[in-house]
Amino acid sequence: MxxxxxxxxxxxxxxxxxxxxxxxxxxxxxxxxxxxxxxxxxxxxxxxxxxxxxxxxxxxxxxxxxxxxxxxxxxxxxxxxxxxxxxxxxxxxxxxxxxxxxxxxxxxxNPREIYDLPLEGRGFRVKQPAIYHNLYLTLHEIFFGGVKKMKIQRLEYTSPDQSKTKVREKILSIPIKPGIPAGTEIVMPEEGDQNPTQLSADVIFVVHDRPHEHFMRETNDLVTQAQISLQESLLGTMITVCTIDHRTIRVPITDIVHPGYEKVVPGEGMPIVDEPGERGDLIIRFNVQFPPYLPKSSKAMLEKAFYLAKVAGGRDQHELINKMILADKIMRVCPDEQLPPF
The missing domain is CATH 1.10.287.110 (DnaJ domain)
Incomplete structure (x- = not known):
């Protein structure tokens, strides 16, 4: 066995x-x-x-x-x-x-020296890890700046000897600088839970942009979209923009609007934090609406206009097109509406 x-x-x-x-x-x-x-x-x-x-x-x-x-x-x-x-x-x-x-x-x-002991063992209060919150701001709040009120809940001492705590609400006043960049961390020192054995944590708010109906922020610039017709893209137009600070500006478009074209209006963007009094730009991007149908006569007129522009080397192209379309309109006037001969 x-x-x-x-x-x-x-x-x-x-x-x-x-x-x-x-x-x-x-x-x-x-x-x-x-x-x-x-x-x-x-x-x-x-x-x-x-x-x-x-x-x-x-x-x-x-x-x-x-x-x-x-x-x-x-x-x-x-x-x-x-x-x-x-x-x-x-x-x-x-x-x-x-x-x-x-x-x-x-x-x-070989006993360890006292400095090898953890900080808590030597009577030190270690700080708690930071607490992060997202802070969503509208473009108006970012443009004008100010103070943002935020409500938090935290443990606070309820006894003079700081041995007991209770959950209470507190309103924090968060300073917002005009033009504050997205991703900025705003630190509220030691606004976390109060604890007799640890130091309160910092509360950190991280700035994010709320979506806007008309504008989007790119660094210090504001970007907006404009809808124009094919005729306006070739012959020019006037764009009306209601700015972020509640003004109305009119932007003339005299260039031909081609794919990738942007109209830059200097100084109509967001405030620049590190440069008081300075602002970014307003950038207008275009969405050209093409007509669903063109009669043969219109196509012929456009073809002739493009041919003349090509012969002219591309100079004054929009003026030639404008003259051709205007002449076509004059030729189409009803005989009854024509002025009598002198």
Missing amino acids: GIDYYGVLQIKRNSSDLDIKKAYRNLALGFNKVKSGAIFSLIAEAYEVLVNPKTRAIFDQYGEEGLKRGVPGPNEFLHAYRFHGDPMKTYSDFFGTTSPFADLLDYYQ
Whole structure:
């Protein structure tokens, strides 16, 4: 009959992995003075067999003889187990050292200095991690600046000795500089929960732009879209813009509006934080609406106008087109509406 490894470790056959480790630890410490003895080696062998699920399963089914002889498995032959013969290796792997008391002895002989202790252990109050909140501002709030009121809830002291706290609401006044960039972090120092063992955390608000009906901010510039017809894109037009600060401006478009064309109106954008009194630009981008249908006569007139513009080398192209369309309109006047001859 082979060795009963469970009996060696003095545990039951249904013991858990933790039970096996506890048993080995107690026995290894008890026999640590005879580390080279046969009993110490047998304890190490029993532990290594039972702590490994594969070798333990083979031992449970075939005993020590089957474990050390090898047995057929479901897919291949399971080779024989052989103990490596070095109980100190098992001991060292388990305890991390050849002496489980080494760390205690080292601490006793070389105690740590007081400055190695954590700050809390030396009476210092460590600050709590910062608390972040998103602060969404309209473009009007960003343009004019001011003070934004925000309500928060936090723990506050309710006793003079600062031993008790209660959840209370607090209104924070957040300063908004005109033109404050998106992504700016506004720090409200130590407005977090009050705690007798820690310093209150900073509350940090991160600025974000709220979507606007007509404008979008790009750094210090304001961008808007304008809808114009094909005729206006070729012959020019006047764009009316209601600005972010409630003024109405009229922007003449005299250039041909081509794909990618932008009209820049200097100084009508957002205030620049680091340059008081200065502002970014207003950028107008265009969406040209093409007519769904053109009669042949109109196409012929446009074709002739483009031909003349090409012959002229592209100079005064919009004026030529304008003259051709105007002439076409004159020729289409009803005879009854024509002025009588002099």
